[in-house]
Structures are given as C-alpha cells and as structure tokens.
Amino acid sequence: MKTFNSWLRAFAALLLVSGAAGCKVEFPDNAAYTCAVEADCGGDGYLCTALPNGGPKYCCFPEPDEKCNGVDDDCDGAVDELEAACFSGAANLRNVGACRDGQSVCTREGTVACVGDVLPAGERCNSVDDDCDGQVDEDFDRMTDPFNCGTCGTACTAQQNCVEGQCQKRTELDCGNGIDDNRDGPADCADRDDCDNQACGAGCTCQNGKKTETGCGNGVDDDDDRSIDCADRDDCDDQSCGAGCVCDQGRKAESLCTPDSADEDGDGQLNCNDTDCERKECGPGLACSVPSGQTPSACVEGACGNGDDDDENGQTDCLDSACNGQSCGMGCTCLALAKTESDCTDRINNDGDEFTDCADPDCGNKYCVAGETNAVCVTAANRCAEQNCRDGVDNDGDTLTDCADTVDCPNNVACTRVVGGNRVAGVCRAGSCT
Incomplete structure (x- = not known):
C-alpha cells in the first residue's frame, strides 16, 4: 500500500516546493503520489485520499481492515480508527438487560482496547436488569421491602411496615394476648386500626372493635362472651358449625342431606327425615320433601326445569306434584302441574307457552316493570298499566x-x-x- 509515513511526508513537502518552481521530479516506487482526483491515481483500486486533519491528498491503496499501526490502512482519511463493536464481559451477557457493546479503539501502545461497553453491575430496584441475568429487580420483594414498597424507591417511614406492597402503620403484633404491643393505647380488638378482621385466637376474629366467635362448632366460647357456638347468635347465625351443619336462629341445623351423610346437627334426625332438610339437595336433581306433621319424608324431584324425571316416578318437572311452587327456570314457577310465568317484567317467554309478560294470562295483576310496585299487568288488554x-x-x-x-x-x-x-x-x- 502506498501511503505517507514520517519520512515520506518530508519528501512530499519537497515535491510541492519543486513543483512550484517548475521542476520535474521522478518518484520512487515506494513514494507517496499526490493527487487531486481519483483518476490521478491510475486506477487499480487506488483512492485519492486526504491526510488526516485536511492534509494534502495522496494516492492510497486500501486494505480491508484498519490496524493499530499509525497508518490510514483503509484510506478513509483517518488513522487507527476502529469501527468494530466490542464487549469485554462474558459473551453470554452481551446485550442482555443493561449490558451494552462498546467501541474498539487503538491505544498508544498499538493494542486494541474496548471503551464504553456496559458490564454487569449489582442489581438495583430500578426496573432495569442491572446484572444482565435476564431478570429485573429479582433481588427485591416489593410486597415487603420497606425501602421499595409497591414500587422501586417508595420507602416506608420508621413507623410503617410494607404489607402487600403498601406502607402501613406498624400494627398490634398479637390481637389476642391482652397486650398493647404497639403502645398506641388500645390493646387487641379494641385497637381497631390494627386488629379489625384479624385473628384474636383460635376460632376468634376481631370485628368492629370486639372479639367475635368464628369457630361456631368447636364447643368453646372463643370470644369469652359466655355464649358458645350457635348459641352465640350475634356471631354465629348463618355461619358453619361444622361439615354439613349451619347455625340457624341460635341452633344447629342440618345442611348436608345426601343419603351418605350423617346426623351433622346431632338432633337424632338424619337427612330427609330432619325438617332442616326441606327442599335441600339429597342427590343429583333431587330435594328432600318433609311434609309438616307427616311421615315418611322422601327424596323427590328437585330440579324442576331440567327436563329429567330425576326421582324416576314417571313424572317430569312441573308434572311432578313435588315441584308445585318450585322454580322451573328463570322467571318460571310450577303451579297446578304446569309451568307458569312468574317474572312479567323481563320481556321473555319464561314458561314456553308462546305468551310473554302481560300477554300471558299467568301475569294478571303481577308487576310488569322491574322494581316498580305501581305498574301491573292487565292481561285482558295485553298491556302494562299505571296504578x-x-x-x-x-x-x-x-x-x-x-x-x-x-x-x-x-x-x-x-x-x-x-x-x-x-x-x-x-x-x-x-x-x-x-
């Protein structure tokens, strides 16, 4: 390659002075030839290239890659400029997360160095994969971290804990130990800010500032109010008193009425023989029938709109007397062994008789506007009337x-x-x- 080095630069200067005096100079083969345009270089791949910093132009034969040798190897007018990207870290971390390539540069010693590349760093809570492992902020639990609570950088005060991603005032540690743990005045359930809806012991939950029985079938007065289980009506009515048992008006009531279940409420009556089981499920599509003062009770048709003879007595749905007064679907009730319209406000033919709402004789004097008690069906006129x-x-x-x-x-x-x-x-x- 023909290019300028230190001794050729002096020779080129002499050439320029001689040319100004009208002298002709013969160049040796390894001399640098000046040029004005590419054609002056005679082709063969030579380029007319300027020295760095706007120096004189000379004929240069480019090599494929620039080297760290003080020479413009690629004939682009710049010396030792390297264009290759580089990464000085582990190859598997390159361009992962925050890691980024740098630029290759030549050193004064003629070696290649990598500058500007971003290498793995300690993970910070900043929504960036700082350590380039493919995970973001994995070292931080923003549900509990008091310095990054909920979001990175959100710090709780010294009087707060991070609870489920929210800074919350430090609370009563134990709501049933009789101690004001956080020294704010009230203790246990009386500390409503801290203990409402928290456990105050086995079978006990703080509600509205007081102990509340929640273990309604364990035989223990969990809230110390001298009422046990279902007898504690304020707390246990409509609550479970065990498997297949629910508290009903201060007493245990059977709620599981299938043939394979036991006497869950302990009253000596099993399943459909227990009055608690009236119309409760006793099998697929079946319900208990417990006629008042009559025996025996039976497991009869319970699903009165599914099209199946569930109790296998030869009568299906509303045609089965056991379904009288029972629902046969949305807006439909079984009456007198037939489906009848019971919702006359929904613009749906609920009983399948081709008449809808006020056009259906079943709807006479029934409400015809949802939630409105001053509008009823006048079926003779097939309309909804203002009352x-x-x-x-x-x-x-x-x-x-x-x-x-x-x-x-x-x-x-x-x-x-x-x-x-x-x-x-x-x-x-x-x-x-x-």
Whole structure:
C-alpha cells in the first residue's frame, strides 16, 4: 500500500516546493503520489485520499481492515480508527438487560482496547436488569421491602411496615394476648386500626372493635362472651358449625342431606327425615320433601326445569306434584302441574307457552316493570298499566305520566298537582290534573 509515513511526508513537502518552481521530479516506487482526483491515481483500486486533519491528498491503496499501526490502512482519511463493536464481559451477557457493546479503539501502545461497553453491575430496584441475568429487580420483594414498597424507591417511614406492597402503620403484633404491643393505647380488638378482621385466637376474629366467635362448632366460647357456638347468635347465625351443619336462629341445623351423610346437627334426625332438610339437595336433581306433621319424608324431584324425571316416578318437572311452587327456570314457577310465568317484567317467554309478560294470562295483576310496585299487568288488554296517578312518575314506562296517561288515569281519577310550590289534590280531566 502506498501511503505517507514520517519520512515520506518530508519528501512530499519537497515535491510541492519543486513543483512550484517548475521542476520535474521522478518518484520512487515506494513514494507517496499526490493527487487531486481519483483518476490521478491510475486506477487499480487506488483512492485519492486526504491526510488526516485536511492534509494534502495522496494516492492510497486500501486494505480491508484498519490496524493499530499509525497508518490510514483503509484510506478513509483517518488513522487507527476502529469501527468494530466490542464487549469485554462474558459473551453470554452481551446485550442482555443493561449490558451494552462498546467501541474498539487503538491505544498508544498499538493494542486494541474496548471503551464504553456496559458490564454487569449489582442489581438495583430500578426496573432495569442491572446484572444482565435476564431478570429485573429479582433481588427485591416489593410486597415487603420497606425501602421499595409497591414500587422501586417508595420507602416506608420508621413507623410503617410494607404489607402487600403498601406502607402501613406498624400494627398490634398479637390481637389476642391482652397486650398493647404497639403502645398506641388500645390493646387487641379494641385497637381497631390494627386488629379489625384479624385473628384474636383460635376460632376468634376481631370485628368492629370486639372479639367475635368464628369457630361456631368447636364447643368453646372463643370470644369469652359466655355464649358458645350457635348459641352465640350475634356471631354465629348463618355461619358453619361444622361439615354439613349451619347455625340457624341460635341452633344447629342440618345442611348436608345426601343419603351418605350423617346426623351433622346431632338432633337424632338424619337427612330427609330432619325438617332442616326441606327442599335441600339429597342427590343429583333431587330435594328432600318433609311434609309438616307427616311421615315418611322422601327424596323427590328437585330440579324442576331440567327436563329429567330425576326421582324416576314417571313424572317430569312441573308434572311432578313435588315441584308445585318450585322454580322451573328463570322467571318460571310450577303451579297446578304446569309451568307458569312468574317474572312479567323481563320481556321473555319464561314458561314456553308462546305468551310473554302481560300477554300471558299467568301475569294478571303481577308487576310488569322491574322494581316498580305501581305498574301491573292487565292481561285482558295485553298491556302494562299505571296504578298511581298522583306520584309524578311514568310507572308503566309508556312515556306518559299520571293524568297524561289517559288510558290508565281517566277522568275523575284522583291526582296531585303543584300550586305555588305546594302539592294539591285534584282529579284527572282531559289529560291534566285539575
């Protein structure tokens, strides 16, 4: 490659001076040839290249790669500039997480160094994979870390703990030991800020500042109020008193009524023979029938809208007398061995008789607007009718209110009008309250 080195630079300077004087100089083969354009270099891959920092141009034959040798090897006008990216860490960490490549550079000693690369560092809580292991902030539990509570950098005060990612005031350590653990005045359940809904012992939970029985079948007065289990009605009504048992109005009641279950409430009556089991499930699609004062009880049709003869007595769903008064599906009730519409507000033919809501004879005088007690079905007229002509409300949803609903509120029906800010009784006449 022809290029300038230190002694050639002096020779080139002489060449320039001689040219100015009109002298002709013959160049040796290893001399640097000056040029103005590429054509001056005679082809063969030579480039007309300027010395660094805008020096004179010379003919240069480029090599594939720049080397650390003080020479412009690739003939781009720059000496010892390396373009290769580099990484001085372990190869498997390259470009993982925060790790990034640097730039290869030549040193004064002619060796190659890597500068600017980002190597693994100790993991910090900053939503960055600092140690380049493919995980972010893995050394920090933001659910419990008081210095990074919930989010990185969110620090709790000395009076707070990090609980489920939230800074919370340090609380009573034990809500049933009789000690004011956090020395804030109230102890145990009386410390409502700390102990509400927390355990105050086995079968005991703090609620509304006091002990509450939650073990309603263990035979122990867990809250020390002298009432045990189901007898503690304030706490145990409607709560479980054990497997297949629920507290009902201060007593144990059977809730598991299948044939393979036991006498869970201990009253000497099993399953469908226990009055507690009336209409409770006693098998798939079956329910207990416990007629008052009659025996024996039986496990009868319980699912009255599934199309199956669940009790295998030859009668299915509403055709089975056991289903009388029971639901046969959404908005449907079994009555007189037939399906009947029971929801006349939902615009659905619930009983499958091709009549819907007020068009169904089953809906006579039943409510026809959900949540509205002043609108009932008039099935003879197949419509929903306003029943209150004094409340200023469109009860039947036909956009007409009170006397303006002339069909439901005809002449001489009592109404209410406002006079001078006062409500005054009147009667409907020609669509108005007068």
